[in-house]
Amino acid sequence: MNIKKLKEAEGMFFETYPGGFENPEIQKISKKHKMDKLTSFVHESFSGDMFKDIDESSENMIKLVSRSSMVSVFEKPKFRDAVRSMNSDEKTEMVSALHELLHGDEFSGFCQFLDVLDQHKLAKWTVMTVFRCYYYPDTDLLFKPTTVKNVIKVFELEDLVYRPRPNYKFFVKYRDCINTMKKEVSLKLSPNNAAFSGFLMMAMEFIK
Numbered sequence: 001m002n003i004k005k006l007k008e009a010e011g012m013f014f015e016t017y018p019g020g021f022e023n024p025e026i027q028k029i030s031k032k033h034k035m036d037k038l039t040s041f042v043h044e045s046f047s048g049d050m051f052k053d054i055d056e057s058s059e060n061m062i063k064l065v066s067r068s069s070m071v072s073v074f075e076k077p078k079f080r081d082a083v084r085s086m087n088s089d090e091k092t093e094m095v096s097a098l099h100e101l102l103h104g105d106e107f108s109g110f111c112q113f114l115d116v117l118d119q120h121k122l123a124k125w126t127v128m129t130v131f132r133c134y135y136y137p138d139t140d141l142l143f144k145p146t147t148v149k150n151v152i153k154v155f156e157l158e159d160l161v162y163r164p165r166p167n168y169k170f171f172v173k174y175r176d177c178i179n180t181m182k183k184e185v186s187l188k189l190s191p192n193n194a195a196f197s198g199f200l201m202m203a204m205e206f207i208k
Contacts, residue, residue, distance in 0.1 A: 002156040009203035020188030042134040057095045082120040141193035
């Protein structure tokens, strides 16, 4: 990891946006993403007891993907249509996998969820990571392919090779790198991990 470049990015970002994410201009951008509102929705919809109604849970999954500003407009209808085309057993399998991913064994949940999405050609990094991004905003983040590839390249993250197909090893390693990078800069750049990822995306324009 190139800490020098990260610190350079931090300095240039603060120079452009004094106060970091407390800057009024950045605040306007942040409000458009409705992070707090969607985090509350996820906790209300996907707490442990809320998985009993399979149809309601699957519809809430559609709602989150549809409302997230970080998910591609092309992926939203594909996810919605695929979920609504599932039979009862498939929906049960998907909801069970999400429950495991959020509240059980993360590795097992990741693999189960990936398998379900794969069956419907939905195995994309954004869909795989969007639920934990909002449920655990201080530790997780949504993986946007272009941003992930550029962060690895620009900040010289070692032993990380992006692949379009999600896999758990990369998921954990990239998340760990983001959480390590976050500790090297001001807290004003990371009110949550999604925001920190946004900082990296914007800051890379300064140092390319």
